[in-house]
Amino acid sequence: MNESTFQCSICYNDVDNKSEIYRITSCHCQFCQQCVRQYVISQVNIGSATIRCPANGCNDSLSTNEIRSFLTNAQFNLYNKLLLDYEVAKDPRRFFCPHMDCGHILAVPDARKQRSITCTRCHNPICSKCRRQWHSTEDCTRLLISYANPIHSDIKQCPRCSVLLERVNGCAQITCVICKHIFCWYCLRSLENDFFLLHYERGSCRNRLGHSRLSLFLHRLLTIGLFLLLIFLLIVTSPLLILILPYLFCCGQKQIRNYFDRSSRGEHRSSTPYQSVIDIV
Numbered sequence: 001m002n003e004s005t006f007q008c009s010i011c012y013n014d015v016d017n018k019s020e021i022y023r024i025t026s027c028h029c030q031f032c033q034q035c036v037r038q039y040v041i042s043q044v045n046i047g048s049a050t051i052r053c054p055a056n057g058c059n060d061s062l063s064t065n066e067i068r069s070f071l072t073n074a075q076f077n078l079y080n081k082l083l084l085d086y087e088v089a090k091d092p093r094r095f096f097c098p099h100m101d102c103g104h105i106l107a108v109p110d111a112r113k114q115r116s117i118t119c120t121r122c123h124n125p126i127c128s129k130c131r132r133q134w135h136s137t138e139d140c141t142r143l144l145i146s147y148a149n150p151i152h153s154d155i156k157q158c159p160r161c162s163v164l165l166e167r168v169n170g171c172a173q174i175t176c177v178i179c180k181h182i183f184c185w186y187c188l189r190s191l192e193n194d195f196f197l198l199h200y201e202r203g204s205c206r207n208r209l210g211h212s213r214l215s216l217f218l219h220r221l222l223t224i225g226l227f228l229l230l231i232f233l234l235i236v237t238s239p240l241l242i243l244i245l246p247y248l249f250c251c252g253q254k255q256i257r258n259y260f261d262r263s264s265r266g267e268h269r270s271s272t273p274y275q276s277v278i279d280i281v
């Protein structure tokens, strides 16, 4: 190995071309470009928000600009999200809205002043003490126990066929895998005819669907859209139906006439066994 050759301590390959050597800004540790790139991408893929120098025993981190230079735009967006999650989780003054699909960052309120707060983006209520979705009757500690104990919170019996069902995501509208019955996870009431999910607008299950107002709105819009499409198709196809109706009617008449002609000539045999017996008798 001559003095201009560098050996990467990750892949142990000799690197002759100086432009293929990468020097980390903070600690000056050096590796081949290829290894640092793969390392940074793998760190993002496993969800690391802070990416440390890959050298053994070196605790320095790569800067955001450095990380960016190794990632595609999509990968860098993912990294930024990881970084934000990490920073908010670390920050005692901020927290994420607990409602599904919202993810808005909120300032931690004074729980002694106000127990119920409303998310400024999805407008769903939040308990300011435990920072979970709003709960009026249970106290926070009981709620935390039921969250921690999935046997009690995530397994229920289908009210129609009694099969045990496990809820895997946060949605409260459940379709039984066995009998296809659709019901509310919390109160077990049927949601079969509740196309617009109005059940989650009132009563004890209000705002407990587990989706943001926006996705509920989109669901309703889609349902209305499907109804309108059906009506539209009916209107479009009705002139066609009117056009072919006389033809169908004529054919039908002809067939009936043929049928009577044949039966009057004694050709007709009924297909039901009962009448065949009578014929034989």
Ligand SMILES: [Zn+2]
Pocket (backbone or CB within 6 Å): 008, 009, 010, 011, 012, 013, 031, 032, 033, 034, 035, 036
């Ligand atoms: Zn290497």
Ligand SMILES: [Zn+2]
Pocket (backbone or CB within 6 Å): 024, 027, 028, 029, 053, 054, 055, 058, 059, 060
């Ligand atoms: Zn280093």
Ligand SMILES: [Zn+2]
Pocket (backbone or CB within 6 Å): 097, 098, 099, 102, 103, 104, 119, 120, 121, 122, 123, 124
């Ligand atoms: Zn929200």
Ligand SMILES: [Zn+2]
Pocket (backbone or CB within 6 Å): 127, 128, 129, 130, 131, 132, 135, 139, 140, 143
């Ligand atoms: Zn609470």
Ligand SMILES: [Zn+2]
Pocket (backbone or CB within 6 Å): 158, 159, 160, 161, 162, 163, 176, 177, 178, 179, 180, 181
């Ligand atoms: Zn069922």
Ligand SMILES: [Zn+2]
Pocket (backbone or CB within 6 Å): 184, 185, 186, 187, 188, 189, 199, 204, 205
């Ligand atoms: Zn319900």
